[in-house]
Amino acid sequence: MILWSILIGLAICIVIGMPISFGLGAISLFIFFYADYSLSPIVAQAVNGLDSFPLLAIPLFILVGEVMSEGGIATRLVRLASALVGFVAGGLGQVAVMTSMFFGGISGSAVADASAVGSMMIEPMKRHHYSAPLATAIVVAASVVGIIIPPSIPMILFGVVTNTSISQLFLAGIVPGILITLGLAATTYVQSRKNGRGQPFSFPELKDALKDAVLALLLPIIIVGGILTGVFTPTESAAIALVYAFAVSFFVYRSLSLKRFFSLCAATGRLTGVVMLLLAFASVLAWLLTANMIPQQLVTSLSTITENRLLLLLILSAFLLVVGFFMDLTPAMVILAPLMTPVVVKLGIDPVYFGVLMSFILGIGLITPPVGTVLYVGCGVGKVGMESLVKSLMPFYFTLVGLLAVFLLFPGVVLWFR
Template sequence: MDTNTTAVLILVGSFFVMLICRFPIAFAIGLASIFTTYYLGLPMMQIAQLMVKGVNVFTLMAVPFFIIAGELMGAGGISKRLINLSNALVGWLRGGLAMVNIVASMFFGGISGSSTADTASLGTILIPMMHEQGYDDEFSTNVTMASSVQGLLIPPSHNMVMYAMVAGSVSVGRLFLGGIIPGIVLGIALMIYSYILAVKRHYPKGEPFNIKNVLVTLADSIWGLITVIIVVVGVVSGIFTATESAAIAVVWAIFVSFIVYKELTPVKMWHVIERSLGTLAIVMILISTSQVFGWLLTYLKMPEMVASAILGLTDNRYAIMLILNVTMLLLGTIMDMSAIILVATPILLPIAMTCGLDPVHFGVIMILNLGIGLITPPVGGTLFVGSAVSGVPIEKLIKTLVPFFIVMIVVLLLITYIPGIVMFLPNLLMPVLGV
């Protein structure tokens, strides 16, 4: 066995052994990199240099701002206003609260960009409301978790910023635009399934549709929704970079939460900072250690090995795209989303590009795959949050999640094999790469 093959086995093998032993993902990545570097006889100082290089990226500055903005808007009264707006729009349908849940996630996702934040914020309000109106606890929790994945696709999404950073010359603005239609398609698909189930189980309707109520709730929630306009329009038009728009979004969120809605107290603000720093610390450690891991993968020619293995199975582009989806779905069940983006993108993106996939198209496919992973055991972060919020054991949720998985995978296949769903808005509004 040659040196490179042994090094690959040490790198990948030790990483998965530590995952099985429940090491924190960042430590598993970092230690596996140290073991491999030592075996190869490379200078240990290179690890420190690569870790610093990994976080010394201007685009990366957008990530903490998006995290803080999402936490601010979640704690500042925006959640209940979005629920009121969603209720006015779709609450009159059969299974109205399920529809409200999905539409509210569509709105809230455009502010927080986080599946777990969406589930925690909206779930604490909507799941008890649905229980009181006779909805099954499992269904109430599952529709909250499944719809929260829209938040990863609909901009702003700090995961898309991370993908753009790892992928290289990929426009954040084009990625943001690429996620809008798939996010809406996912929401519509979930609404169709929820409506069919609501009719079958005789779930209640809400109050009749009232245009005056829609206008009143829209006026009340518009301050929060302006956050999305600031980010998306600012980045797409070229007025702001992603980092600048994220910083402005934080300032706007503070203004709305403190001055307009007056629901963000100093105590709440402290908790917002605390949660944001906790999330950011995890993300930054992951990025720095993944930089070393990714460099070693490239040094050992792992991307070429994986590409040769996949292309050796078939040269059919549709089959290769299916293999890539299955690979990402499987990775999503055992690894953290951020870690997969950082580690797997350099390996899988070149393969996708050999099939003719635009990096923006592949990025959206990856985000949805990994979003499904967030509600899949054994490491699905959103699944754990949903269970904690609702009090329903994970074992019960998993059984009833199967139809939602099917709906989401159908949407995944649609956006994979119909590129126009992703690429229509980027090609229409930003035909030239580079923002």
């Protein structure tokens, strides 16, 4: 009854357009009144859900991405990417994909990736005879890399709500992130060959671009290297990355003012508030589900359907793809991860592997209609209609689903660094 109440309530929220965080709060109140529970656990569980040190990494990484965009770091990464791959057929498209990988290795957010890279790359691609929908589609598709290459905000959420090692999740995202980048680069090559090369290869330009971007490149090295070596935790790496990004942008590049930095802090605070409100009410629902042994019942129910790991993962993957059509990544992650993880663990599937898989599948949902957040960002930045953008995205959808099949069939690819 409780699970059905939650599912029906979420469906109603989606249909009427109510913010998911408010919907979760309303559903929680309804269940507490209907089941005649004391209301005191609502506040306690909401606060407990936010009382987590790793959650500090989310606003910090969001702010790092904002500082990168404003402080000149992103511009230098674009120049380096252009020097590295701009000579390939469809060169500017390749630059957009490569830049997304660099940017995602710092911000951990697909929305920030699409917004920052799109604002820098879409107009130059249009001037080089890319159609507006294709130029936008390349940027939108490449933004998925931003939540797989470490750091990753969705993986932080998964780690918090399922008590899985965030450091291990970050490590597991490295190889899939590189493979997704290569797959999207190949698709971009096929789709944009007629647009020629963005620029001839120049070793002096590559040398100068590398020299100019060396301080920017140190940022992902600090983040990932520090976590790999155990020098600091993912949350500490986010704080160090922010201090470094601010210092480089303010003192070295001198392209970020204090006034603008405080504006970025305020914008980050507003966005973080939305995420935290959602997580607080999701924690209340998670407590209700656990108290009523819903995860255990799901494990039993799915075990009667199949005990084949691959078949179970196919079922859950198909379900998550459908969920991605109608629900944004963050609410889907905080609601479904605590439900699904016990099911896969029961069958001996590594929760780290499932966390990367779930992040990737819900990441695909970010670029699929009708609710895909990154789609709307792309339409705004690229000044294109939704229908034409989705049409241009179709080859990239096939590539991403093909890569998902690879990750399902060969789990070792995801767990390469485990």
